[in-house]
Amino acid sequence: MRGIFSVTVENRSGVLSKIAGLFARRGFNIEQLTVGETDDPTVSSITIVSEGDDRTMEQIEKQLNKQIDVIKVRHLNALHSIEREGVIIKVNYTRSNRLDIMEICSVIGAKIVYMGTQSLVIEYFGEPEMVQSLLLNLRPMGIQEVARTGELALQKEQK
Amino acid sequence: MITGAQALVNGLRDQGVSVCFGYPGVAIAPFYDCLAQQTEIRHILVRTEQSAGHAASGYARMTGKPGVCITTSGPGATNLMTALATAYADSVPLIAITGQVSSQLLGHDVFQEVDTTGTAEAFVKYSYLVKNAADIPRIIKEAFYIANSGRKGPVLIDVPVDIQKSSFKEYEPGEINLRGYKPYTKGNSVQITKILKLLDKAKHPLICVGGGVILGDAISEVRQFAEKTNIPVVSTMMGIGVMPKNHPLYFGMLGSNGKPYANRAVLKSDVMVIVGARVADRAITTPNNVEKNTTIIHIDIDTAEIGKNMGFTIPLVGDAKYIFGEMLEKSAEGNHKEWIEELQEIKKSCVDPRVFHDEYVNPCRFVQILSDKMDDNAVYVADVGQNQMWSADNYITKRGRFLTTGGQGTMGYSIPAAIGAKLSDENRQVVAVCGDGGFQMSMMELGTMRQHHVPIKIVIIQNNYLGLVREYQHKTYHDRYMAVSLEGSPDFEKIAEAYGMPYYYLEKNEDIEKTVDEFLAEKGAALMVCRVYELDQVKG
Numbered sequence: 001m002r003g004i005f006s007v008t009v010e011n012r013s014g015v016l017s018k019i020a021g022l023f024a025r026r027g028f029n030i031e032q033l034t035v036g037e038t039d040d041p042t043v044s045s046i047t048i049v050s051e052g053d054d055r056t057m058e059q060i061e062k063q064l065n066k067q068i069d070v071i072k073v074r075h076l077n078a079l080h081s082i083e084r085e086g087v088i089i090k091v092n093y094t095r096s097n098r099l100d101i102m103e104i105c106s107v108i109g110a111k112i113v114y115m116g117t118q119s120l121v122i123e124y125f126g127e128p129e130m131v132q133s134l135l136l137n138l139r140p141m142g143i144q145e146v147a148r149t150g151e152l153a154l155q156k157e158q159k
Numbered sequence: 160m161i162t163g164a165q166a167l168v169n170g171l172r173d174q175g176v177s178v179c180f181g182y183p184g185v186a187i188a189p190f191y192d193c194l195a196q197q198t199e200i201r202h203i204l205v206r207t208e209q210s211a212g213h214a215a216s217g218y219a220r221m222t223g224k225p226g227v228c229i230t231t232s233g234p235g236a237t238n239l240m241t242a243l244a245t246a247y248a249d250s251v252p253l254i255a256i257t258g259q260v261s262s263q264l265l266g267h268d269v270f271q272e273v274d275t276t277g278t279a280e281a282f283v284k285y286s287y288l289v290k291n292a293a294d295i296p297r298i299i300k301e302a303f304y305i306a307n308s309g310r311k312g313p314v315l316i317d318v319p320v321d322i323q324k325s326s327f328k329e330y331e332p333g334e335i336n337l338r339g340y341k342p343y344t345k346g347n348s349v350q351i352t353k354i355l356k357l358l359d360k361a362k363h364p365l366i367c368v369g370g371g372v373i374l375g376d377a378i379s380e381v382r383q384f385a386e387k388t389n390i391p392v393v394s395t396m397m398g399i400g401v402m403p404k405n406h407p408l409y410f411g412m413l414g415s416n417g418k419p420y421a422n423r424a425v426l427k428s429d430v431m432v433i434v435g436a437r438v439a440d441r442a443i444t445t446p447n448n449v450e451k452n453t454t455i456i457h458i459d460i461d462t463a464e465i466g467k468n469m470g471f472t473i474p475l476v477g478d479a480k481y482i483f484g485e486m487l488e489k490s491a492e493g494n495h496k497e498w499i500e501e502l503q504e505i506k507k508s509c510v511d512p513r514v515f516h517d518e519y520v521n522p523c524r525f526v527q528i529l530s531d532k533m534d535d536n537a538v539y540v541a542d543v544g545q546n547q548m549w550s551a552d553n554y555i556t557k558r559g560r561f562l563t564t565g566g567q568g569t570m571g572y573s574i575p576a577a578i579g580a581k582l583s584d585e586n587r588q589v590v591a592v593c594g595d596g597g598f599q600m601s602m603m604e605l606g607t608m609r610q611h612h613v614p615i616k617i618v619i620i621q622n623n624y625l626g627l628v629r630e631y632q633h634k635t636y637h638d639r640y641m642a643v644s645l646e647g648s649p650d651f652e653k654i655a656e657a658y659g660m661p662y663y664y665l666e667k668n669e670d671i672e673k674t675v676d677e678f679l680a681e682k683g684a685a686l687m688v689c690r691v692y693e694l695d696q697v698k699g
C-alpha cells in the first residue's frame with residue numbers, strides 16, 4: 001500500500017535530517033520527499049510518499065507524531081486529498097519526432113518551454129499519474145534529463 | 160550582561176539541580192569555570208564519560224527528576240553515547256550538556272570535533288545545537304520539560320565554546336512554546352470503561368507490568384487494582400519491584416530469561432493488560448501465538464509503542480497513574496479463584512531443573528539472602544549477564560528499588576548507576592551487584608567513590624567467565640568456548656585495598672548470612688566477591 005504523509009514541521013535547521021533519519025533507522029521506505037516553506041515562515045511542509053503494509057503506515061504516522069519538531073501529520077488518502085506533481089523534461093528533438101512530441105503534449109496538456117536545435121524542454125504540472133504517462137510516452141523519443149518536484153498533497157475540506 | 164556558560168549554570172540551578180556528573184575538557188572549560196564560582200551545584204568527577212551518563216541515570220531513576228551529565232567535545236561526547244542509548248532504551252530522563260568546538264569552525268573537522276547531535280540522533284528524545292547564547296535560558300527550560308514529560312528520555316544540549324563565552328543582556332527563559340509536543344494524555348474514559356467490561360467478562364485475565372509503571376509512579380494504583388479485582392500479575396524485567404516477590408497474585412518475570420510459569424500464564428490468559436512495557440523480543444518471544452488466543456489491551460504513554468511489536472491490540476494511550484486510579488475506582492471486586500489456583504498449580508509443577516554446585520555459593524540463595532537483609536527501602540542495582548538474571552529472579556521486593564538496564568543490557572551500568580542513586584539520597588543503602596566482567600568495565604569508578612565519599616556496596620559475582628555468553632556458547636556451539644574466559648582478572652582484594660575499601664570474600668553457602676551481615680554493616684564503601692561455580696547456568 002502507498003501512503004502519502006503531509007507533515008508540517010518547525011522551520012529549523014536539522015529538522016529534515018531528523019525526519020529522514022527516522023525513516024532510515026526504522027526501515028521505512030521513502031519513495032518521494034518534497035520540502036517547502038509554507039505561508040508561515042516558521043513552518044515548513046514536508047510531503048512524504050511511502051510504501052508498506054497497514055501496520056507500517058500506522059507506525060510511520062505515530063513515529064512522525066512523536067517528533068518534537070513535527071507540528072501536524074496528515075496521512076492522506078486519494079479520495080480525500082488533492083495530489084499533484086510537477087516535472088520538466090528535456091527530450092531529443094528531430095524533424096521526424098516533432099509532430100509526435102507536439103501531439104503527446106497537447107493531449108496531456110504539457111507545455112514546450114524551450115526549443116533548441118536538438119532538444120526540447122517540456123513542462124507539466126498535474127496529477128502524478130499523468131506525469132507518469134507523459135514520461136512513458138516521451139521515452140521512445142529519447143529523454144535526456146528529467147527534474148521532478150515529487151508529489152505534493154493537500155487534504156480536501158473535511159466533511 | 161551574562162555569558163552563555165553562566166546562563167547554563169543559572170538554568171541548571173533554576174531547575175533545582177544540586178548534583179551533576181561530568182568530565183571536563185577545553186571545549187566545556189567556560190562552563191566549568193562558572194561551576195567553580197558557585198556552591199549550589201555539586202560536581203562529581205567520574206573516571207570516564209560513560210559513567211557520567213549512567214550515574215545521572217541512577218540519580219534520575221531515584222529522584223524522578225532529570226539527571227545531569229556534562230562532557231567535553233569529540234571523544235568526551237562519544238564516550239557518553241552508550242549511556243545516552245542506555246537511558247533512551249529505558250526511558251530515563253537525562254540532560255546531557257556537551258562542549259563543542261567554536262561555532263565558526265563547525266564542519267571543518269578541527270581538533271576534537273564530532274557531529275555530536277548527529278551522532279546521538281537515534282537515541283535522544285531531542286537535541287539542541289546552540290547557535291545563540293541568548294537562547295540558552297529557554298533551551299534549558301525546554302530541555303528539562305521534554306526530558307521529564309510524556310515518555311521520558313535523554314535530551315542533549317551541544318554548546319560551542321564561543322557561545323559559552325559570548326555575552327547577552329538579560330537572563331529571560333520565557334514561556335515554553337512547543338506546539339508540536341503535547342505529552343499529556345490522561346486516558347480516554349470511554350476506553351477505560353470498555354476495558355473494565357472486558358476484564359470483568361474474562362475467565363483468565365492477566366496484567367503484565369513494565370518499567371513504565373515505575374516511571375509513571377503508578378505502583379500503588381496498579382497493585383491495588385490487581386488486589387481489588389483479583390487479577391494475577393506478571394512482570395517484565397524493568398517492571399520488577401512493582402509487585403512484592405511473595406505476593407499471592409504475582410507470578411514472576413516473563414520472557415526468555417524469566418519464569419516458565421509466567422510465560423504459561425501469558426499463553427493461557429484470555430485477556431491480558433500490558434502496561435508500560437514495550438513487549439520486546441526478550442519479554443514475549445512469540446507475540447503471534449499470544450495474539451491468537453488472547454485479547455490484548457495495551458496501556459502506554461507512548462502511542463507509538465502500541466501495535467509496534469504486537470499486532471492487534473486494544474489501545475489506551477495515557478498516564479498509568481491516572482488510568483489505574485480510574486480503573487480502581489470504577490471496577491467491581493473480582494474473584495478469579497479457579498484461575499489463580501490453576502496458576503499456583505502450574506507454578507508448583509515447574510521444578511527448577513538446575514543443580515547448583517555446592518562447592519561454591521548458590522547465586523540464587525545469595526541474592527535472596529542479600530536482598531532480604533538489605534534495608535527495607537534499599538536500592539539494588541543489577542548489572543548485566545547471568546548475575547542480572549539471578550538478581551532479577553531472586554530479588555526480594557520490599558519498599559526498595561531494583562534498578563537495571565533492560566533495554567540495552569549495558570555491562571558496567573551498575574556501579575556508576577549506584578553512585579548516582581546514592582547521591583540522590585545519602586541515607587539510603589545502595590548495593591551494586593555485578594559480574595566479574597561487568598565490574599572490570601566500571602572498575603575505575605572506585606576512584607570516583609573514594610574521591611567524593613560515596614559509600615556504596617559492590618558485590619562481584621565471580622565465575623571467571625563472561626558467564627551469559629559462555630552459557631550461550633555451551634548451548635548453541637556445544638562448548639566451543641571463544642573469548643569468554645576472564646583469565647587475567649586482577650586480584651580483587653588488592654583492588655579493594657588499592658582504593659582503601661574493606662574486602663569480603665564469600666565462597667561457601669554456609670557463610671552467606673554472616674558475611675552479608677558484616678558486609679552490609681560497613682559504614683563506608685565495601686567490596687565483596689561472591690564466588691560461584693564457573694559453569695552455573697541461568698537456565699536448566
Ligand SMILES: Cc1ncc(C[n+]2csc(CCOP(=O)(O)OP(=O)(O)O)c2C)c(N)n1
Nearest residue numbers: 544545546568570594595596597625626627
Ligand atoms: C557493553 C556490553 N558488551 C557486551 C555485552 C554482551 N554480554 C552480555 S552478558 C555478557 C557477559 C557478562 O559477563 P559478567 O559481567 O562476568 O557476568 P556473568 O554473565 O558472568 O554473570 C556479555 C559479554 C553487553 N551486554 N554489554
Ligand SMILES: [Mg+2]
Nearest residue numbers: 594595624626
Ligand atoms: Mg562473570
